[in-house]
Amino acid sequence: MTHRFSLGIDLGTSNSAIAVTDLESDTTELVEVAQVLRPGQIGDIATLPSALYVAHPDEFPADAFTLPWNESADRLVIIGQFARDHGALVPDRLVTSAKSWLSNPHIDPKDPALPWKSEIEEKKLSAFDCSRLYLQHIRDAFRHGEAAKAKGWELAEGQIVLTVPASFDDVARNLTAEAAEAAGLGKVTLLEEPQAAFYAWTQHAGKEWRTQVSPGDIVLVCDVGGGTADFSLIAVNETDGELELERISVGEHILLGGDNMDLALAYTLRAKLETEGKSLDAWQFLALVHAAAKAKVALFDDAALAAAPIAVPSRGSSLFAGTVATTLERSMLEQVILDGFFPKTAVSDMPREGRRVGLQEFGLPYAADAAVSRHLARFLSRSLANVKASEKLAALVGAAADAKDFLAPTAVLFNGGVFKAAVIRERILGLLTAWNDGKPVRELQGFQPDLAVAKGASVYGRNRATGKGIRIKAGAARSYYIGLESSMPTVPGFTPPVKAVCVVPQGMEEGSQLVIEGKEFGLITGHPAEFRFFSSEVRSGDTPGQILADAEGELEETSRLEVNLPTLDDLSTGPAVPVQINPVITELGTLELWMKHTKSDRRWKVEFTVRTE
Structure with a gap:
């Protein structure tokens, strides 16, 4: 199908925004979002606060929050500016940071638990529900907005791109895509937020962007918004006289903003x-x-x-x-x-860990150390370890890979509302320069801290739809592994370590799949079995099928899934079924993991949608 427009959606932790690119005129503009400003008043503003208020049935008149597109909407659920402002006065009815709950490894994101710690009698919502409702509001606001009406656009005619943090694991990524589909947006393409900010910068700078970066540059995209800190590194290379961009490292998910x-x-x-x-x-x-x-x-x-x-x-x-x-x-x-x-710290200063108290209050896993400086130092030191683990990445960054302590960026692109303050940008630049033995690190000019992600998503969608413009080579942000039970005799008093097999190498591209040849595994079907999944941001050199002897000691566990895979009529449920592992990264940027029967063309899909602990 020929697309008429590209719609970019920034589903933010604190604020969301949308931008649209008309593919005929090749113009990009922000779309203001209609929302409740106060009872009885609807207005269009640039962003939609990612806030949801669960009203008491008797709190407001029945027609106080009628939106233009849905007169029969649930009047107890209010989204946007009034929800945030009024909810600050009644916090036990306010949901914020649903996006962070969506990525929380300690809860089922489809469990109705929000507002957190609230004792309201009305039905609570899950992080998934909230994400779906925000996206549904955005969908309706776009469809009833002036641009879509004036040009007769239908959603089916658009290339829709939805952004996610680079630090999201694939459970959170897939849930975000699922929430978008449940909201009526169809199959959306996922794009990492720091990449979106970079696309927006290139469009804003026009042809001049190529004069601000050159081969050999390593660009740090430093994104600190309302609720999270997200870091990425993009390497600039040259092939046949053309600049090429490749994302070479992403940071951890840090709840700090x-x-x-x-x-x-x-x-x-x-x-x-x-x-x-x-x-x-x-x-x-x-x-x-x-x-x-x-x-x-x-x-x-x-x-x-x-x-x-x-x-x-x-x-x-x-x-x-x-x-x-x-x-x-x-x-x-x-x-x-x-x-x-943003204290003046040394590059060797790592984030401090919180005290290990025997019993902790359950909630969001906020960063124990408030110093963004130390989190940035940790990211850059881990990035060096990551490029050293891969001959390809080491060659891409050249002499920078020979550094002792950290991978030093040569330029910085700031993103997020925090960096509206020039003094904070100057502090980060000063830190990077000091860490780099006084060699200045330049700031890329023309950043747009609040709205760049939505604009960049729209630009990226334009590039996908038309085949024109730059593309950042990215693929999987980290390597993924699945736990493997050791085959060894039982020894009293000894629990063998959990092994892990690499199923997705870092950098595996969208729209690709592979079958791990030469290795056969036993798959349990017909009754509940536990799958453990691991990942790493610093093992770029691991290859599909590579087995690590100690998963818990070398990797980060991202999720545990307990599933009951269906049996097939002609296969025994006793011994494990022989399978090969068949990972797929879709064109839309989601990860699928299939188990392929070695003696037929039958497959089982292990869903990355639920966490259990």
């Missing part, structure tokens, strides 16, 4: 108020977080300001009399944000 910074400011301001004899209740503290976020933006936007006012109202009858006032001074801002989250 602007929301953490706002919370840190609020705690610091509360301590200041308490020294003045003023106290805040729980509701006022939430209002303080909101006020601190606004004051932070004001100070970072205007370097001439020495301080920004903070006003926290009370819920009492005398609103003015109950207001608590203070100020956020620039010195406090820089102490909390720059020194706390």
